[in-house]
Amino acid sequence: MTANLATEVRPGRRRRATGSTSATQRSIYPTWFLLPAAVLYVVFFAVPTFASFYFSLTRWTLFDTEFIGLENYVQFFSEPQLSRGFVNTLIYGFVTSGAKVVLGLALAVLLTSQLVGRGYLRSVVFFPVLVSTIGVGITFKALLDPFDGVVNTMLAAFGIDGPGWFTDPNQALLTIAAVDIWKGLGIATLIYIAGIVAIPQEYYEAARVDGAGRWQQFRSITLPLVQPATATVIILSLIGGLRSFDLIWATTGGGPGFTSDVIGSVIYKQYQAGFYGLSTAGNVILFLVVTAVMVPISMLLNRKEVER
Amino acid sequence: MRRTGSWAVGITAILVSVVVFIVPFAFIFLTAAKDASDASRLQFSWPQEWTFVENLTEVLTTRDGIVVRAFVNSTILTVVSVVVMVILAAMVGYLVQRRRSRLNPVINFFVLAGLIVPPAVVPTIWVLQQTGLFKTMPGLILIEATFGLSFCILLFRAFVATIPRELDEAAIIDGAGPLRLFFAVILPLLRPVIITVVVVQAVAVFNDFTNPLYFLPGDENATVQLTLYNFQSQMVSQFNLLFMDILLITVPPLVMYIFFNRQIVAGMTSGAVKG
Amino acid sequence: MSRALRHRAAVAAVAVPLLVLAGCSSSGGDDAGPTEITFLTTQDAPNPETAEALVEAFEAENPDVSVSVEIRPGGTEGDNLVKTRLSTGEMADVFFYNSGSLLQALNPDSSLVDLSDQEWVGSLTEEFTPVVSTDNGLYGAPLGASFAGGVVYNKPLYEELGLTVPETWDEFMANNEKIAAEGDGVAPVIQTYGETWTSQLFVLGDFANVLAVDPEWADQYTAHQRSYAEEPALLGFQHHQEVAEAGFFNEDFPSATFPDGARMVAEGEGVHYPMLSSVIQTVLQNTPDAVDDLGFFALPAEDAEHTQATIWQPNALYIPQSTEGPELEAAKEFVAFANSEAGCDVQNEMLPPAGPYAGTCEVLDSAPPLLDDIQAYFDEGRTANALEFLSPVKGPNLEKVTVEVGSGIRSAEDAAAFYDKDVESQAKQLGLEGW
Numbered sequence A: 001m002t003a004n005l006a007t008e009v010r011p012g013r014r015r016r017a018t019g020s021t022s023a024t025q026r027s028i029y030p031t032w033f034l035l036p037a038a039v040l041y042v043v044f045f046a047v048p049t050f051a052s053f054y055f056s057l058t059r060w061t062l063f064d065t066e067f068i069g070l071e072n073y074v075q076f077f078s079e080p081q082l083s084r085g086f087v088n089t090l091i092y093g094f095v096t097s098g099a100k101v102v103l104g105l106a107l108a109v110l111l112t113s114q115l116v117g118r119g120y121l122r123s124v125v126f127f128p129v130l131v132s133t134i135g136v137g138i139t140f141k142a143l144l145d146p147f148d149g150v151v152n153t154m155l156a157a158f159g160i161d162g163p164g165w166f167t168d169p170n171q172a173l174l175t176i177a178a179v180d181i182w183k184g185l186g187i188a189t190l191i192y193i194a195g196i197v198a199i200p201q202e203y204y205e206a207a208r209v210d211g212a213g214r215w216q217q218f219r220s221i222t223l224p225l226v227q228p229a230t231a232t233v234i235i236l237s238l239i240g241g242l243r244s245f246d247l248i249w250a251t252t253g254g255g256p257g258f259t260s261d262v263i264g265s266v267i268y269k270q271y272q273a274g275f276y277g278l279s280t281a282g283n284v285i286l287f288l289v290v291t292a293v294m295v296p297i298s299m300l301l302n303r304k305e306v307e308r
Numbered sequence B: 001m002r003r004t005g006s007w008a009v010g011i012t013a014i015l016v017s018v019v020v021f022i023v024p025f026a027f028i029f030l031t032a033a034k035d036a037s038d039a040s041r042l043q044f045s046w047p048q049e050w051t052f053v054e055n056l057t058e059v060l061t062t063r064d065g066i067v068v069r070a071f072v073n074s075t076i077l078t079v080v081s082v083v084v085m086v087i088l089a090a091m092v093g094y095l096v097q098r099r100r101s102r103l104n105p106v107i108n109f110f111v112l113a114g115l116i117v118p119p120a121v122v123p124t125i126w127v128l129q130q131t132g133l134f135k136t137m138p139g140l141i142l143i144e145a146t147f148g149l150s151f152c153i154l155l156f157r158a159f160v161a162t163i164p165r166e167l168d169e170a171a172i173i174d175g176a177g178p179l180r181l182f183f184a185v186i187l188p189l190l191r192p193v194i195i196t197v198v199v200v201q202a203v204a205v206f207n208d209f210t211n212p213l214y215f216l217p218g219d220e221n222a223t224v225q226l227t228l229y230n231f232q233s234q235m236v237s238q239f240n241l242l243f244m245d246i247l248l249i250t251v252p253p254l255v256m257y258i259f260f261n262r263q264i265v266a267g268m269t270s271g272a273v274k275g
Numbered sequence C: 001m002s003r004a005l006r007h008r009a010a011v012a013a014v015a016v017p018l019l020v021l022a023g024c025s026s027s028g029g030d031d032a033g034p035t036e037i038t039f040l041t042t043q044d045a046p047n048p049e050t051a052e053a054l055v056e057a058f059e060a061e062n063p064d065v066s067v068s069v070e071i072r073p074g075g076t077e078g079d080n081l082v083k084t085r086l087s088t089g090e091m092a093d094v095f096f097y098n099s100g101s102l103l104q105a106l107n108p109d110s111s112l113v114d115l116s117d118q119e120w121v122g123s124l125t126e127e128f129t130p131v132v133s134t135d136n137g138l139y140g141a142p143l144g145a146s147f148a149g150g151v152v153y154n155k156p157l158y159e160e161l162g163l164t165v166p167e168t169w170d171e172f173m174a175n176n177e178k179i180a181a182e183g184d185g186v187a188p189v190i191q192t193y194g195e196t197w198t199s200q201l202f203v204l205g206d207f208a209n210v211l212a213v214d215p216e217w218a219d220q221y222t223a224h225q226r227s228y229a230e231e232p233a234l235l236g237f238q239h240h241q242e243v244a245e246a247g248f249f250n251e252d253f254p255s256a257t258f259p260d261g262a263r264m265v266a267e268g269e270g271v272h273y274p275m276l277s278s279v280i281q282t283v284l285q286n287t288p289d290a291v292d293d294l295g296f297f298a299l300p301a302e303d304a305e306h307t308q309a310t311i312w313q314p315n316a317l318y319i320p321q322s323t324e325g326p327e328l329e330a331a332k333e334f335v336a337f338a339n340s341e342a343g344c345d346v347q348n349e350m351l352p353p354a355g356p357y358a359g360t361c362e363v364l365d366s367a368p369p370l371l372d373d374i375q376a377y378f379d380e381g382r383t384a385n386a387l388e389f390l391s392p393v394k395g396p397n398l399e400k401v402t403v404e405v406g407s408g409i410r411s412a413e414d415a416a417a418f419y420d421k422d423v424e425s426q427a428k429q430l431g432l433e434g435w
Helices: A002-008 A022-028 A031-055 A071-077 A082-112 A118-130 A133-143 A150-157 A172-197 A201-209 A214-225 A227-243 A246-251 A263-272 A276-307 B002-032 B052-064 B066-098 B103-116 B121-130 B137-160 B165-173 B178-189 B191-207 B210-215 B224-231 B239-274 C002-012 C017-028 C048-061 C075-087 C119-123 C155-160 C169-182 C196-204 C207-213 C217-222 C234-245 C258-267 C279-286 C288-293 C325-338 C341-350 C370-379 C398-406 C412-430
Strands: A058-060 A065-067 C035-042 C065-072 C094-097 C147-154 C187-189 C270-276 C294-297 C309-312 C316-318 C383-385
Touching (some): A022 B178, A031 A058, A031 A276, A031 B103, A031 B137, A071 A276, A071 C412, A082 A172, A082 A276, A118 A172, A118 B002, A118 B191, A172 A246, A172 B137, A172 B191, A201 A214, A214 A227, A227 B103, A227 B137, A246 A263, A263 C075, A276 B103, A276 C412, B052 B239, B066 B137, B066 B178, B066 B191, B066 B224, B066 B239, B103 B137, B121 B210, B121 C075, B137 B191, B165 B178, B178 B191, B210 B224, B210 C075, B224 B239, C035 C075, C035 C325, C048 C065, C048 C341, C065 C075, C094 C325, C147 C155, C169 C187, C169 C234, C169 C270, C196 C234, C196 C270, C196 C398, C207 C217, C207 C309, C207 C383, C258 C279, C258 C288, C288 C294, C294 C370, C316 C325, C325 C341, C398 C412
Parallel strands (some): C035 C065, C187 C270, C309 C383
Antiparallel strands (some): C094 C316, C147 C270, C147 C309
8 A cells, every 4th residue: 555655656745735624634633642742841851941041140059049140141251262162163063064964865875775785884884873972082082193093103104294183273173073973974874864765766767767877866866855854964963063062072172272162062161160050051042053053944944845 | 887886886885984984993892802001002902912801701790780780771761761752752743744733833943942952950850859750760761752852853754744645644534543543554654764763862862871870870770871980080091991891882782773774774675675 | 786886876975956866766776677878989089999898898897787889970070960969969878079179169068967076087187177177067088098299200210310309490490401311212291181181280289389489379369369370370380381392291292191191100201290199090000010110299399498299188078968867877987987997908908099198097108109208298397288178269271271381372471361261250150259
């Protein structure tokens, strides 16, 4: 049954006509489906989050609080590393997200085709996702050690003077971004694989009958039909990248000096130093920044989805 | 021609993967096999002395086998919380995609907010204390399920779109209610996404350390990531044992992944046959 | 058993009525099985093995109590965990934590049990007592020994090159000069910025010298009347810059790790490692044969008369107010046990001290020679507590700026000014007066 129905579907949806009245919609798709998730979300996420917003207006030691109005916000904006952290955040977010989209899609196409060692490749690409961030940090700090790390030793064997990686103020951020891509690529690839698998095979067959080459098939079938996966990967990896600090923390700690600090790591440092009110204010600001970046992007992606 | 082309691509890919992915893995493995002094140098080298078995025994017996206990805890936590979040999120994602309603923009916003806003630790503890769930496994399960909801909803919403709406109508005409439609028709068709979500979220929950650290304290409740602290400190880090522990807690999820990966491939080939 | 009962009776005499009630009710119910208490500690000294050895010895003496050990992360993550659990009333029955200003941040008066009536209190050194006390009580019992911050150096290389321990900064630099010229590629000064916390020693380890020049400095600093941008405190930053500019560091200083530094100084790849004396614990694990080659001297001041060793007081055991009834009694016994003779044996055996103890315990004669060097400063009265025990003001970014100074990214003056600003935000968060 599935297959039969699926074959009838052509790309380019025209569902809007079939949805009919909202009354029948409500009976087929009952609102209470939202309820269990909503209860969890409100109790364990929304309530604590709103409570914490209040604390951003206080001096908070966890033991007692003192209302100080917007002072934390003023102080947060006077952080000396903030402007640099802001630029770094955008660079980090867009570089890692962009690379995960492009490389993830390329790998997914590769790993869904008939390929030697496909199972092995799928496993190794995913393996970094499984390793704890602490382990990844230590491992790459050791491998990329500019003095006796294996990477620079190899480069030296080819007569190349290897870069300083994490220890060079100009390269630290991009080095961490590269490790982030290494670590997160597996998830992007997995989502893309699911997206590609969901594309009915007969489109490709029809295209081959029409004499389309592999590149043409990719351009006119895979790329448009994998759009939901692309939207998901962009949203997830961009939000992840803009908020990210754990890998930065595990490798350079924002250094050398403050050169690889992002907003997330500035906030985390404040939190670690026990400035709970201040770091909560920072989180509110980070939330506003990320929302400002994400809402237009997500609306754009949603519109595209609806238009198809 | 296509055959030889794919061989060349495959072999190139394998060679690249060895450099990019196997070298770091080998580093972890080799460090896990060294003695403490050798490992403290953190070099990519053959162990001066193989102490793999000794390190393994030591990690497994540390603190009365905390690693093993942590394994059991993490497995329970991961399985239950992922099941809960997948079902709840699939229901939401399905509804939001299928029904156009004024609620949708609101839901979309909350889903995004759930991804963006970092959870607030102390207020969450208050909620857990009020509900009597603090320091209990069910409490932590609900927390993990909640924090994973947004990610899952986003993914499900995107992929429900690939299931033709005609199916719903056909099922309704056959006399199915909304529950049967969802559980018997839609969910099975979402299998590739479900597997994806399960894999990604299982890894996230399994590797989470902040939430267990704060919401389920106590060594009898330890989860795998927390065991790493037994081998790491400012003054005396035992890198050989730390990496052995990392290796130990990485391998089972890798096996799980390989298993689920087969499922995805199976889904692919069966789809191809049907097509 | 009888000992435990006697102890319990003594404790029951405390004037806090609630405790008396709890004490009575518990002594009646011996058949209710052992009292179970939890002990939260870190992987940092005392490591889990020490904690468990301590528990084992304690349980052998007190069969009616059973203690389970919990491990928490160290560093700032651990600070947060301790604060979170204390403030939500979910702390373990006994926990191990820093003394000094980190303890003050726990609001001890309202969150911890006053232990000033305990027997072991009499044995505490006068340097230690204030760092676990407030005006209203004494809250902690030392576990582990104190340690010193200064220069850990390689003794055989000193002999080989005919060097003597420097008393002034100029002598120290002259020694470095000679090592660079005649040392056959040996690094005069080891730095390990792969772990940024290690970069702070030029500044933090110089603090006893600052106090020698200006005894009021710490209090004035807390009141915002002194700063790092001015002498004498600025000297720490300037000395750091001076050594960096002279090129005295090991070549791989940007990425070397703390264990690397420990090994380098122990095996003679470098001569001076500005570090905490507790580095010998790392040496004992990784290069045990070399531990006798290590010596210690205080970071030299400009004038020999101002050169003093900066001392870090040991961390301590505390009992939260959420511990009550029989658990409280058992917790107090456990804390007392750590400073009993049997407890000291465990400490000495499991946790090699890196300086003198602050309570009843005594360093063994067989301890590494580095301890004699530290003890000499104590005997001469040339020690002072580190700043973190005298003032709550410490900015979170010190280790970042000292890495910048050592790497030549920022000048000493600029770094000191930056750090003063960093400190300002912290002082504001603490709500201190004058900021």
